[in-house]
Amino acid sequence: MKRTYRYTIVFEKDEDGVLIVSVPALPGCYSHGRTVEEAEQNIQEAILCYPEGLQEVGEDIPMEEELRFPVTKPIQVSLAV
Template sequence: MTYNVNVIYEKDENGYYVYCPQLKGCQSQGDTFEEARDNIQEAIELYLETMPPDDVVELLGHEIITSTIEVALA
């Protein structure tokens, strides 16, 4: 079975930090966006391999939608 897993990337002067809010403690990093993406995919796969299938369905069976909002400050 295939799931869409949400990940959040944060860029700073050292590269990218990335984590999965659906999987507590599942995080990684990379010097480039692509490296961070590849690293978090591997981390997610390893994380999920240790879980019973029913737990995977419970954690990943719902969708998280994110968006950005423009905010103007006075």
């Protein structure tokens, strides 16, 4: 039986400009790419492989909980310098 899971992915650029992408709900699930599209495709492949490792140690596939991760919102502040 196939089941659909939804996960938040996080993109960050390293010092060489390569995009590092991770899945906070799946500890240790990382990938990378030179473009957003490449990084997204690579992390999808990593996510598909992730359950294999869990099955080997008898663990369930983690589900992402709503609002588990920080929500970012830009704010403006004035500082006296």
